[in-house]
Amino acid sequence: MSKRNRYRAIEIEDFPLGERSNFWRDLYQDAAGSMVQVPFIVARGELPGPVLGITAAVHGNELNGISIIHHLLDELDLSGLSGTLVCCPIVNVPAYNQGVRCFPDGLDLNHVFPGKRGGKPAEQYAHAFVSTMLPCLDYLVDIHTASEGRLNTLYVRVDFADEVALKMATEFNAHILLHGRGGDGTFRTAARRRKVPAITVEAGNPSVIQGRMVYDGEIGVRNVMKGLGMLEGSVQTKRHPVLCRRSTWLRTRSGGLLETHFKLYQLVTKKQLLATVRDPFGQLVAEYYAPWDGVVIGKAANPAAEAGTRFCHLGAVQELSEILSDPELRATTV
Numbered sequence: 001m002s003k004r005n006r007y008r009a010i011e012i013e014d015f016p017l018g019e020r021s022n023f024w025r026d027l028y029q030d031a032a033g034s035m036v037q038v039p040f041i042v043a044r045g046e047l048p049g050p051v052l053g054i055t056a057a058v059h060g061n062e063l064n065g066i067s068i069i070h071h072l073l074d075e076l077d078l079s080g081l082s083g084t085l086v087c088c089p090i091v092n093v094p095a096y097n098q099g100v101r102c103f104p105d106g107l108d109l110n111h112v113f114p115g116k117r118g119g120k121p122a123e124q125y126a127h128a129f130v131s132t133m134l135p136c137l138d139y140l141v142d143i144h145t146a147s148e149g150r151l152n153t154l155y156v157r158v159d160f161a162d163e164v165a166l167k168m169a170t171e172f173n174a175h176i177l178l179h180g181r182g183g184d185g186t187f188r189t190a191a192r193r194r195k196v197p198a199i200t201v202e203a204g205n206p207s208v209i210q211g212r213m214v215y216d217g218e219i220g221v222r223n224v225m226k227g228l229g230m231l232e233g234s235v236q237t238k239r240h241p242v243l244c245r246r247s248t249w250l251r252t253r254s255g256g257l258l259e260t261h262f263k264l265y266q267l268v269t270k271k272q273l274l275a276t277v278r279d280p281f282g283q284l285v286a287e288y289y290a291p292w293d294g295v296v297i298g299k300a301a302n303p304a305a306e307a308g309t310r311f312c313h314l315g316a317v318q319e320l321s322e323i324l325s326d327p328e329l330r331a332t333t334v
């Protein structure tokens with residue numbers, strides 16, 4: 001592919017109606033001078049409708065989303081689809097090949113979007129990716145997992161002030177919705193700045209494919225598609241998600257063998273014992289308690305915990321009306 005074509009935006013009209021097209025795009029040149037190819041799938045329905053982007057493996061070791069995309073496309077009848085799916089099952093190909101989170105230059109790709117044409121290696125890659133995928137999208141679902149050493153629930157990060165994105169998140173049928181504007185450098189923020197409503201799905205654990213997460217994730221994406229009018233049928237929701245305006249990772253202050261006394265998704269109450277740490281002789285050296293009533297979003301996977309280890313990702317549970325009336329939230333609305 002010529003250099004001129006490297007950053008050419010995907011044009012939906014280039015792809016046939018009622019067909020799925022698998023293709024690679026050259027986005028970046030590695031140190032050997034080879035082009036790094038990134039896989040894309042355009043699945044055009046036979047009926048008119050919006051364009052939904054689905055991305056996975058922005059972090060190279062976060063694999064559940066790849067399988068969610070595969071299962072979703074396997075089951076999809078394009079004759080009944082209104083609109084188009086544009087999927088990138090592996091965004092961060094260099095990191096995926098190494099089985100790691102970050103780009104080979106050490107940068108977190110999800111901190112450098114929308115990238116920079118003349119920037120650092122990860123920034124140039126992000127720029128090429130954004131220029132290729134974002135222009136054709138009306139909506140985005142970006143699928144992640146926990147980072148290494150941590151276990152995640154199925155939850156959705158979304159800006160509660162963005163009504164369309166909040167509807168997508170609610171219909172996804174996740175256990176937990178966590179408010180967040182996305183932060184500088186995330187792909188979700190890059191989308192939002194282009195007026196593309198977007199959610200980040202956090203589906204389980206890194207470096208594995210988890211059947212249950214893939215099953216629930218596929219139902220979630222199909223629900224989003226139904227909500228956007230892309231598929232017939234009613235949205236399948238099994239639960240009212242727990243809403244969190246904010247969350248924090250609780251950390252140990254002393255090193256030792258960590259034992260947690262809570263489960264993922266568990267609602268905990270203020271001052272409830274969450275974790276204990278013992279020294280190599282088995283003596284209790286620390287106890288950690290919940291600082292507020294909350295829900296467990298994620299936890300440490302490894303009991304060998306140095307001081308400062310994140311052991312519990314705790315969300316502060318609130319009612320939606322309470323969250324939306326928060327002046328700070330309104331002040332940050334774009």
Ligand SMILES: [Zn+2]
Binds near residue numbers: 058059144
């Ligand atoms: Zn991630």
